[in-house]
Amino acid sequence: MNPGRELRSARWFGTVDISGFAHRTTLTPIGLSPEHFDGRPFIGIAQSWSDFAPCNVHFRQIAEHLKRGVAEAGGVAMEFPTISLGENLAKPTAMMFRNLMAMDVEESIRMYPMDAVVLLGGCDKTLPAQLMGAASVDLPTVVVTAGPTSPRSYGGRELGGGTDVWKLAERVRADTADRAEVGGLEAAIMSTPGHCAEMGSASTITALSEALGLALPGSATVPAMDGRRLAGAARAGRLAVELALAGGPTPAALLTREAFENAITLLMALGGSTNAIVHLLALAGRVGVPLTLDDFAAVSARTPLLANLRPSGEFLVQDLDAAGGVPAVLKELAPLLHTGVPTVTGRTLGEEIESAAVLDREVIAPLSRPRGRTGGLAVVRGSLAPDGAVIKTSAARADLLTHRGRAVVFEDVRDLAARIDDPALDVDESSVLVLRNSGPKGGPGMPEWGMLPIPVKLLAQGVTDMVRISDARMSGTAFGTVVLHVAPESAVGGPLALARDGDVVSLDVPNGRLDLEVAPEELERRRRESAPRAPRYRRGYKALFVRHVRQADTGCDFDFLRGRPDEGSDNVPDGILEGWHGGW
Template identity: 60%
Template structure:
């Protein structure tokens, strides 16, 4: 970190509220004094807002009160005034139809809270899947100095002598139960052991992926992404984050717009591919980039994936968990191994370059983290495919797919929506073989709505009992970052928006060719055009409220599923201050 600059209170953003010696300043100062602070608590001190996504409905973030206290301690040590405020919190397991439907709402909450209040710098506390991108998106749009502290992965689960991940192994045990390999009593016993502590996913699911990418983007202090949630070093990291927030407030930077550059996004995508991370990160990075006016394209992910080997051996793409990754040196060790592929001079919230944060990291151990010369896979974890079934693209996590299915032709079995899937997937009369291609539609941003994690379609029970554990599956949905299998996701445009997925019929031949980036409905072009011309779009799921706003304004997956009116304006400076008079003798609140 750089030396703290000299304080200049009148240059602070909060001084617009608190400095004037008039009625308006009086009202603003007494609002703080009513909470038990003296007027000296805000005199010549930067105000640090702590955006806390703690909630008893979000087990991943349940320890955030303690983290917020540690951040406050750091802020006070550095001479600032910490003020904590709540944000919407998004719990991946409990929110229906999907936490993704509310990511943009949370981003709006964060953005408007930051802009409206007298804050000089922000500390974001996020962990569970959508809380991290939502907070980053909101902070990027508000564009005052911001630093993030993530919650850390939970402790590994242990069950009958084996160490388990929270999601990856649960999905495997569920298949074993449906296949008749374990009993319901076995599965019930697993339930009590599956989530042993606070913190987010213990494998490289969406939360662990996004927190890792925060470090590659330069939005947190180096080395803090993968510290376990219950490790005392996470509290120390929180304290250091609070101290750094004060420095950023006094120097008035760096701001998100200065950190979230094209080079930073390339760094994040490189890390995503190297760790075999969640496909959900693609949607979030696309949305975040557009908040800062950068038109990141889906094809950029494939370009970077092709030149980036997978060098991290963590589930679901590998063997180990994030705790072992941390013990092997964490994200700094991964970044150090990736150094030839990175924009090393990208600025971070530390005030230093990205390289400065990893230069002294341990070397790869060859077990959890490999070198570029001896990778676990020659190319990155995620591939992009296009074709007559996905004109605007789709994604597949090839590092967690069956290699023999990455080039495949099979007949479609179509499920109209998630309810149809639930009714028929285990029907003994379902005409399915191991060569079939399961298709789920009306599960995208508009159709579901909210693009839930339904894309890992279950294997029909009658195939599970024959030993089949993977099929090609295609949908306009997402899937859990902890999930695996040959699943093509985020098909764009989605069925409910008139995409070709809506016209697929049972028995239609579908071709997947990941090597050549193809996903095709293998029918004559004229037949496809005729079916599209006859297509009628479904009625909207919502007629009022936030749901209606969502379906009327959400972008498609290849653009990040943000609202069309929240995109950054590249020809305009971000609005960093609210409207309204900050001084004078007018009354009212």
């Protein structure tokens, strides 16, 4: 095969010298022979399979169909492993290792002979990490996602893996769930491979990969165990070969300001996860696109909520798939989108969604009659969050979006666990629960601790929601009037560190405000008397994380990874044999 242009892999395999000899013969043990080095493109498959990450546990089968597609198009598929992040089991939080996985993906792509890469990801930190790493290298890239799990029914209701867990947790704490029900739900709630069945963080990020133009249209919502996912993987493999031969488009051509605005528009219309804000900010930072929380606020103000999906609504992602999938939502949003942006298929977004149609108006509302006037997420700023905080308004109690209450402050998650159910805790339903030291540096890793539990004594009174504020994150499957990602965080001296029990906190989402009603001179006095905490970690990756992670309002990436690297993506083979050139 002669593609008519030099492939990157030819720098490894195309030379008639000792270096080329060594590189070619290295792959003899995996079954490659001289004809595989005749100019065929090498396609890397970034494999994030792991038994610890059930979202991704079916990826070995999907990878085989990817390889089939690559071979059908005349390429050579090369599967390589990376770190795999499963939120449920990774401690202290998978978010701490997102940047590490991004580095793993970036350097794996950079150091090996591949002409294009397929990102095989699903869990909610895995795919953002892969996108960040691949975007930093800028080889032609195709995204293949896990797909949502196929939920089982229990008690006449289809289960959502995250949302129903949170509801069960509250009932267990309130002692209103019996042992038989808990056992039945444990056996049923996560029954197949795939990511959470609601519009949680994983479903949100996979949907946004379509809006960014990096995934095949309609691929995000196909259930994990549906045969269409395997057929789509083969198609993605064939597309990766086409991209390698053509030299693109690469992420640099796709991840434009307009593409990010499209993704944010979809995020707001879906009522997607607050975590997506952090990941989009980080990804934009990798490719040099200026993006701020104000951009999210502006898009939310002009974008209505269309999707009726848990945790904000009643349906699951499989229902969105049956209703037309992401293309149907984008088609409905077309007047608000930049439809002329390119996609990985070579067609524009507008061309890709032209034939899409909404098949179920209960799941996807029309733009003219939306479920909500503005998007599902909002940004607030003020004396308690000078650099911003976020709230998922579509999953909050409407009457609490404007609220004043006395603060009940927890120093960290251990303090929260020790006191939240203390009968002597001075709290009522109008109180504002405040958790600090849970942000990027303070957690560390910004764990999903933001959905603070309702005190048991209030649950017993029938209280189901109250205002909660923290510098932590929360699961995309969670719900409630929860203000998150407060920046700057308390661990770096943000105002959250100065809050005291009894202080009045004012939340005014319609006007974008979050304020601590304490006199500036009193706050300054408290600041002088406060002392920073010593870092929890002093060695290894965790120490590096605490030293270099940025704040939530810029995506929690490392300061040394923002922007495109100077070295580019065209690594030339080096090592002990480098320089032994000359014909044989």
